[in-house]
Amino acid sequence: MVNEPTEKDIADMAVKLGLNKTEPLKNPLFHGDFGHTINLPLLISTIILTLAGFVLIFYWKIKRN
Secondary structure (H helix, E strand, O other), rough: OOOOOOOHHHHHHHHHHHOOOOOOOOOOOEEEEOOEEEOOHHHHHHHHHHHHHHHHHHHHHHHHH
């Protein structure tokens, strides 16, 4: 016969292992496998800078011809 853990035993083990604490996420847009988060302001600014770079490249190519 196997002794199954009671609710109290499970709660005590969770406290010992630190599983009862929850960490609030810092406004993540995506929480990856390795714990990296991408927040929305960083994503928006990266997209804007990338688009501005492409616009400048195409503008210089058109201006040169």
